[in-house]
Amino acid sequence: RGSIPHGSIFHALIQPTPVPLALESVRAGFPSVAQDYFAGDFSFDENVIIHPDTTFILKVAGDSMEGAGIFDEDLLVVDRSLEPQEGDVVVAILDDELTVKRLLMHGHVPILHAENARYPDFIPQDDQSLSIWGVVTGNYHSQRNTTMIHHGNTPSGHTPLPGVSSS
């Protein structure tokens, strides 16, 4: 009882996508061709988050990972679904806290390495196993002396430097 005629499926496939008419009135000259192609800007997270369901953003507190380019107050992008590999920066559970370290192998023993000489590595004892919370896929480090963008908060006014003009 093939109730769906094949013709209608084919028809649906060749249906052209409707193209909106010019969105604004143009008084003279040609309408903007670019308008037809504009479907909204890309978003940053769709490029850096592969698995949205299992990716979490955490905030870094401390300086033990500065060697990896991860600084205090940075935003950390952590994907829990990834299998941790040697060399990955990971979020581990240490002393009941979430901690960011690099996962390295000491022979056959996985250890957690801090990317700052002032901090020791964590080497699990015989009966301990490492508990990995997620794999860090990236971090966002603000280069400006402004607090992280909160909704509604506009950055505090910066006075222009003498002799520097902005275009």
Added chain:
Amino acid sequence: MSMADGTISADPGAAIEGIENDDEAYAMVDEDAALSSGSDDGQDARTPPRFVLADANSFFASCETVFDPSLAGRPVVVLSNNDGCVVARSAEAKRLGIINGTPWFKIREQAMHDHVVARSSNYELYASLSHRMMSVMRNFLPDQEVYSIDECFLRATGEDEALRNTCSDMRAAVLKGVGIPVSVGVAPSKTLAKISNHWAKQHSGNGGITLWNHIDRKHGDEALASVPIDDIWGVGRRLTRKLMGMGITNALQLRDADPVMIRHRFSVMLERTVLELRGVPCIEADSDANGGVRKSQILCSRMFSSPVTGFETLAQALSVYAQQACHRLRRQHGLCARVAAFSSTSPYRQNYTRISGSVVLDDPSDSPIIIAKAACDALRPYVDPHAQYIRAGVLLLGLSQADSYHTLEGFEASRDEHELGSTIEDISRRFGPRHVGIGYGGMRGGGHQDADTGAQWTMRRDMLSGRCTTRWDELAVVHAR
């Protein structure tokens, strides 16, 4: 899961006695499913469809543990809105004998002594993790029906072992990716899937997955005989008493009862339960829970942080709840025909009273102004000016779809013509909830992290964890030291 109060309750009808349905799950018979699985098609080698029920273990407590690993293995309780009652417990807290619904103040001292960690309910976090968990599971078995915040039905076919492997992978993916442990029951009907799931939780050593076929093969009728009648999905407290009076005290006896007799003496719904216990699927997808669309009613109720006296103050609260209910109504493109409101004093004090009233709207509406006013009007005549009210709520009834509402000209629905509701929603989306609203609904004050209004009756949530996935200023911290 049962919750004393709260807006995410799976079964809002349970919160108020005497108002409508408690068997809304049984919307319609899935005739196709009933027919196809009841008869075998002879040569057809395909296995009949199975129902998979996946249900998070101690969901709220598990959510709290995701961003706070120190809670792992500890007794954790989650308190209702306003830190009133225990609404969820970790396995360790259950082992201490703490019961859901217990007022926190009654057990606080003992709980502190037992090192119980109490958390205010962080529904924003739970909803976010629920969404992620459901989405992950959808990748494994596509035909998903989200039944409540922490459980869903999925349909599956295939051989037992293959199905067990799929469920096992699904369970592992949710645990690893979202941090939530789930139990899975697989059975030929939803009711049996529920029972299998329950079994999975009670009997360890099955990897959190239980197939009804295996239980049946191993334990035979003893399995159903061990399930008390009031543990069966869809058998409420009211039915339990009547069934017990007839000598039906467990699932086996209900399964073997005469379905026709059950239909005559109870309802079609209970007859379906009998069939489901026999492995004949006949409970259709519950569109009530599907996509959050509620067919029969929308409830919004809360407890106050301190008792409220007098109509004026009560009306402020009603207006806020009406707007929240309205928001949900609009989200499902619905109209409501009747607005009910209720309020009660503390059941733990003397002179416990409960008042309620309802107003039939002139025309079905989705306007927050009309609905908020109706909610106040509904309760106005009953308010005792001296009573100390501790909770209140608004209920929208007689729901219909806005698109399908057609009447004679001149009798159109009182739609929200000024787009007030959508304007309020736009503003909320941009600036956070409750910055604008009708009446006191818009008051912003010194509440917790701008979530609450400044009015005196708003919720107390002293032990609230961070809303780590939905608020930029409440992100979980990861230490670099």
